Structure formats: structure tokens, C-alpha cells
Amino acid sequence: MARGKNQNQRSRSYESDDHERGACEWCEYALVITLATILLIGVSALTVFWVFYYRDGYDWADTPDRQFNLHPTLMVAGFVTFSGFSVLLYRICRCFRRIYVKLLHAIFHALAFPCIVIGFLAVLDYHNKKGINNFYSLHSWIGFVAMGLFGLQYTVGFFSFLLLLICNKGTAAFRASLVPIHAAFGILTFVLGVAACLTGLTEKAIFTLGSDGYATLSNEAIVINAIGMSVVAVAIVVLYTVRGTGGYRLRKVAAQHPS
């Protein structure tokens, strides 16, 4: 009986029964995890460094310019670092029981949620204080769609994949049919978040340094460009893990070697 239950758990958490493996797949698995962790933490760390070193740190009520600094920092943390970790962990941690992976996925998105909300309120309040119109730029249009999708995905995901577990058997077919839609819109939200970050960084570089100042490629311009290129690198690694071949192979290696 206990053995049967154990086998059932294995079939729920493992995706492949193929035990053949090569050193190459292990190297790929270790390389992607290491690279992704460095990039995901690095991109937020670089943004915080940029704000403290060049943009005078953070504030809320007293200095609008320092209040604005919360916007890029929290949006990069929410849309790139936490969302990236959430997607990545869901794809590569198939060795754990599925419910723990789901909870990990939800927790990282729960960390991203307040970042995105406060990051949005920070720029809205900054615009209102400075008398700047809202939602005029391409960056804001892309960001608006990304935020809407993020909220929708989180709500649907939370209710469908966690709360509906109260009635596990009765909702299994519905939940299974929702998985590919949730995954597709999740990747879309992540890509839109990345596009919003890149257009936002371009805007910020020109507004802050001026078109002539940006063209001289000062140290600050290099740091802003480096944040942008790190965001691109994160997107490449995350998209690599979720695409067919790469993702499958990584999941297979993870399933064969539970930690």
C-alpha cells in the first residue's frame, strides 16, 4: 500500500522514465541554473547600484525624482527577477512534488505582485506631482498591457491551480485544460514585461542624460545599457528553458536526479 502510494507520487512528480543521461545534459542543466541565478539577481543588483550611485537613492513624499527611482527598480525586480525565478523554478524543479512547485511558483509571483503595484504607483504619483501626462508613451502602453495580463494571470492561476485543489478530482480536467493557456499567457506577460523594461530604460537614459549626453556614452549611460543587456540575457535564458527541446531536456535531467 505504502509502495503503491510512493509510486503514485513518483508518477505525479517525475515526467520521464528514461534513465539514460549524458555528461553533456548535466553540464547544460548546471550551466543554465547558474547563469540564470547570476543574471536574475545581477539585473536587480545593477539597477539598485545605478540608483544609489548615479540617481541619489530612494524616497517617496519629499523628492519626486528619488520617488521615481522606485519605478525602474521595482519593475525590474517584479517583471524580470521574481517573475523570471518563478517561471524558471516551475520548469526545472519537476523533481519535487507538484504542489510544492506550484507553491514556489505562486510565492515568487506573490513577491513580484507588490513590486509591480508599488512601482506603478510610484511613477503615477511622480507624474501627477510633476504635471506630466500618464500613458502617452509606447513604454507605458506595453507596460499597461503587461500589468493587466500579470494581474489576470495571477488571479486565474491562484483560483484555478491552488484554490480549486479543495475539489481535486472534480476539477482535474478543467485544471489540465487551463495549463497550456496559463503557460502561453505567462510567457507572453514575461516577454511584454521585458519589452516594457527595455523601452523604459531607453526613455530614462534620454530624459536623464539628454540626447547629446547619452551620445557621449558616459559611465552612467554604460550602466543603463548594461542593465538593458542583462534584461535581454535574462529573457534569452528564461525563454530557452521554456522552449520545447531545452525545457524538456532540463526537466528530464531534474526528474532523473531528485534533490
Place this chain on the structure above:
Amino acid sequence: MARGKNQNQRSRSYESDDHERGACEWCEYALVITLATILLIGVSALTVFWVFYYRDGYDWADTPDRQFNLHPTLMVAGFVTFSGFSVLLYRICRCFRRIYVKLLHAIFHALAFPCIVIGFLAVLDYHNKKGINNFYSLHSWIGFVAMGLFGLQYTVGFFSFLLLLICNKGTAAFRASLVPIHAAFGILTFVLGVAACLTGLTEKAIFTLGSDGYATLSNEAIVINAIGMSVVAVAIVVLYTVRGTGGYRLRKVAAQHPS
């Protein structure tokens, strides 16, 4: 003998033997093709309209500002329209013989190639005439990587998948091993091209309209934002066709109904 040859051709051009299909899959197939065609042609048409209506058309030697206009038009045509059609056709035209699909894929990329080269030379010459530094912005960094990858992909693809067909049997294993790498780097090049277009449009809007002018959301600002959002929509449709489920289902429908 003739029947055997015919069967062999079928196995080379068809991916699935599963003849089960639903009206839903047909609708999805027709919808994606129609939507993609409208968006891919529409995004270039909108860019040409923007240049003629708001930016005084095209030129080369005499007026640098009109020479610059070639840059966004040709880059959108090369990186989005032609590359998008090339990727899309390769994924959904599996009903034709593979060599014809390859040639179609190569022809669309061959159309993208001069667009990207002339588009790049146009902005380089414009910068030199105006005394503006080259390769200082995040846009230019992303664009530089995208152009490099495009050239590399085209060269490797042309030699490996067309020229090596001279020795078909001897190179089959090598070509097969190269397919997933070529596909992954192809998607990466396309995504980087899209990111370069979005950051470039943001730059152009601020440089041309000024930060205050852009914030008033004039008609030209709306047109520039609309081009950007169309580029995002193209990216969504193309990425949808190349991802596991959607791409597979589209290929399956195409394979079951050769035209």
C-alpha cells in the same frame, strides 16, 4: 515502385499520421495565418505611411533627415515583416515538399538581408554626416547583436541546409543535428530584432517630438506607438506559431490538408 516513392515523399513532407481533426483546429489555423499576414504587411505599411505623412518621405545624399527615414522603414521590413513571414511559412507550410519550404524560408530571408544592410548603412551615414556618435544607445547595442546573429544564421543556414544538399546522404546527420540550434538562434534573432525596433521607435519618438511634445500624445505620437504595438502583436503571433503546442497543432492541420 512509384507508390513506394510517393510514400517516401509523404513521409518527408508530412509530420503526422494522425488524421483526427476538429473545426476548432481549422479555425485556429485560418485565424493565425490571416492575423499574421495582416499584421506583418500592416506594420510595414504603417511605417511607410508614418514616414510619408509626418517625416517628409525618403532620400539618400541630399537631406540627411530623409535619409534617416530609410532606417526605421527597412529595419521593420527586414527584422519584422520578411523575417516574420520566413519563420511563419517554415512552420505552417509543412504540407509542401521540404526543399520548397526551405527555399521559401531562404528567399524571405534573402529579401530581409538587403533591407537590414541598407537600413544600417542609412543610419551610419546619417550619424557621420550629423557628427553623432555611433553605437552609444541600448537600441544600437541590441540591434548590433541582432544584425550579427542574422548574418551568422543566414550564412550557416545557406551553406548547411541548401549547399550541403549536394552531398545529401553524407551530410544528413550533421544537418539534422544543426536544426534545433538553427531554430533556437533564429527565434533569438527575431526577438532581438523586435526589441531593437521597440527601443528604436521610443528613441525616435523622443528625439523627433521632444519629451514634452511626446507627452501631449499628438497624432504622430499615436502613429509611432501604434507601429510599436503592431510589432509587439507580430512577435506574439510568430512566437505562438513556433511554440510547442500551437506550432505542432498548426503543422498537424497543414500536414493533413496539403494544398
